[in-house]
Amino acid sequence: MKEQKLKKFQYNIHLELATFWGNMWQVIEKDINDKLELEMQNKYKTLDNKLKKLSEKQVTTNASKENTQQDAVTQDGFHFSTSYANLRQPHNFKHQM
Numbered sequence: 001m002k003e004q005k006l007k008k009f010q011y012n013i014h015l016e017l018a019t020f021w022g023n024m025w026q027v028i029e030k031d032i033n034d035k036l037e038l039e040m041q042n043k044y045k046t047l048d049n050k051l052k053k054l055s056e057k058q059v060t061t062n063a064s065k066e067n068t069q070q071d072a073v074t075q076d077g078f079h080f081s082t083s084y085a086n087l088r089q090p091h092n093f094k095h096q097m
Contacts, residue, residue, distance in 0.1 A: 018025040 017028075021028060
């Protein structure tokens with residue numbers, strides 16, 4: 001219902017402007033549409049670039065998470081994340097006094 005009202009409103013404005021400007025209205029309307037199209041292309045290009053950068057960043061982040069969160073299986077069949085498994089490894093710490 002709202003869409004029909006908007007289309008009718010737009011049509012009425014178009015008729016009023018065509019009546020006021022006469023033959024010049026077609027030139028004016030084309031100029032307006034060309035400028036709007038150029039503006040929209042610039043906006044969508046910017047948004048596409050941002051989306052591309054975010055997608056690349058997310059793929060990189062997910063790949064690094066996969067590498068760090070793989071499970072390690074001990075000889076007795078227990079599963080540990082690699083970060084926890086690394087904690088279980090003996091370390092050669094020397095106590096200094």
